[in-house]
Amino acid sequence: MTANAILQAACAQFAGKGFEGASLAGIAQEVGIKKQSIATYFPKKEDLFMAAFHEMARHYYEFLEQLYGELIVAPVETKLREIVHKNYYYRVDHPVLTAFYKMAVQFPPPFFQDLLEEQIAVMEQRSAVLYKAIFEEGMSTGVIRQQQTDSLLSAYYCLLDGIAMQMFFYKQEEFEQRLEDIWGIFWAGIKQS
Template identity: 30%
Template sequence: MTRAKLIQAAFHNFGEHGYNGGSLAQIAEETGIKKQSIYTYFKSKDELYLAIYERAMLNELEFMKAAMTSYAQQSIEEKLLPLLQQVEQRMGQYVETKFFIRSTYLTPPHLAQTLTKLTYYYLDYLEQLFEDYFTTQHITVSPQEAAISYLALLDSLYVEMLYGGNERFLKRLHASWKIFYKGITN
């Protein structure tokens, strides 16, 4: 039970403050234990951070996989535009998602190599997931090109979620979706 509480507190703390601003003392306090007790479960701040990053990444992969496999025959507009909107909603609703997106773009330099490997795993998985979907659609570009372009769109929206807020996110979403959709269907 304490390990699960630690993980949840770490998601919240690192999601709000990042690696450098994250505090093991605050995580321990929120969990109701002493800071030294964290080391019973995790050898270091780095180990805790990496463990929750991997967990958050797997959660996001499961979300994407479920979203892409449900209603597999939906059109591009019915499926992929709402998916982008759901990603933004998840950022506001789930500390795990907020942590994952923040950590993907604001990587602690000394953990960059490890986090980059995990991030590339995530991106490669998504690329294949989207490519598989695009093979079932009538598009004017290759499924791989469509998948890569959709990932670029998603990537830009992640950045806007971090830095721009809801209004800027929606502005970027509507403009870029229009161009993306026309680009792959006309």
């Protein structure tokens, strides 16, 4: 329980203040423990940051796998569209995890730079399995025109990443309309004519 509470408080601190600005004292205060107690679970601040990043990634994987399970029998267009929309709503519903990921990726602490590249690669490998299966299903059933699966995957990641950035600039209602437009143009570009 305490380790989980420490991770949640750490995610919030790292999300709002970055690695350098986050303080173990602030994290401990938020959890209601002494600063030294954090070392019982996480010997160094770097260990806490890594554990928080892994927890954020685990949470997202669970969401993605559950979503994919819910969509398994849906048509290809519905699967791809719902993943885009549900990713957006996941970010809306989990602002701390979203902000932590954004901060970690855009302003990684020096010790984390190489590890970040490895972690992003792992995250992409896990999600790529799901996305590629949908693209391959779409091409084999004639819903998506024939093209390189890796090219489709690259475009889809750019779509998801672009949405993740753009959502910070608009009010939710306005962005939801933009999301419909974005999806329509993307789908028109990959579907079979």
